Amino acid sequence: MTEGKVAIIQNKQKSSFAAKKKLISLLKEAHYTIDQNDPDIVISIGGDGTFLSAFHEFEHKLDHIRFLGVHTGHLGFYTDWRDFELEELVSNLSNKEEPTISYPLLDVQVKYKKQSEPKRFLAINEATIKRATRTMVADVYIKDELFERFRGDGLSVSTPTGSTAYNKSVGGAVLHPRINAFQLAEIASLNNRVFRTLGSPIIISDSEWLTIRLEESSDYVVTIDRSTIKHDEIESISFKIANERIHFASYRHMHFWRRVKDAFIGEV
Structure with a gap:
């Protein structure tokens, strides 16, 4: 047997x-x-x-x-x-x-301009969005409501288990992995008299979702954990706690x- x-x-x-x-x-x-x-x-x-x-x-x-x-x-x-x-x-x-023991995962959905359906990914640690050569400009929506217009190097969205990885290095909070939530952290945001963001990490509950709508450009660099994904003509990226969990x-x-x-x- x-x-x-x-x-x-x-x-x-x-x-x-x-x-x-x-x-x-x-x-x-x-x-x-x-x-x-x-x-x-x-x-x-x-x-x-x-x-x-x-x-x-x-x-x-x-x-x-x-x-x-x-x-x-x-x-x-x-x-x-x-x-x-x-x-x-x-x-x-x-x-x-x-x-x-099981821990939450991040549901990442990338919407391309020329595709009707978004492409879905799972992250156990984090996803990041940056631009290769210029300042990134993006509108950040929480539950479809505009929260802020971000300008800076990029954004990091992490799970609780990923909070000790890249998220921590950009000033994000460390979350206990039993917390069913995810986190948005800014990467070198521009904050002055003209441009303004919250400037602090945001903890988002499992009943909410986050959407980042990007300026039109072909030089975005998007990572899911350790992998870089295809970034041509990305319109938006949405995040939420996944229905799936990882079991140990x-x-x-x-x-x-x-x-x-x-x-x-x-x-x-």
Whole structure:
């Protein structure tokens, strides 16, 4: 009797390949099947970047897949297990009473001028909008009501789990991942006697949505997590909390604020 199907995604470090080899052996001993196409559980081995790649590879199957991260370098926000803890990981994985935790995702819909239907993306961390060579001008709508006209380098929209990534570096707030909301942060906005924006991060609830309507231009750079998407003739980009959520398997809980402290402050 098999326990389930597992896919493993690793980075190119030697330590990650070694961990993968050992993990496959342990999983097979515990009666798991390795299945890279239709898994029940996806395990990433590496760092947060590897985890993001694993998520996007299987984002179309979120309704029945659980994720788990093993880190072979520095502690990440998505990788809770170390490569020397694989026996314990597999043991916990086999415990059917082990609780799972789920976190919100960002629904991103890009509307192109020449297409009637927007193109939809999911982000686990964030989406950003910038212009390549000039100041970006955009109207920001919350629930279809104009909130402000933004001028500056760009805008970042992040999930709670993404709030510790690029969002934090541009002055956004750090949100606990159990908060079902998303965040808009300005990137180097122009604020003077002529141009004025709020100038502060905005936390938007799961019952609201955000639309950014752009000036006509062909030089926008739009990213979804680590990927840059096609940006020709974008009319607007809308954001909301997605109906889908990411589910974690065998989640060994580390207090979120302790994780933030370890990552950014260290010993006091």
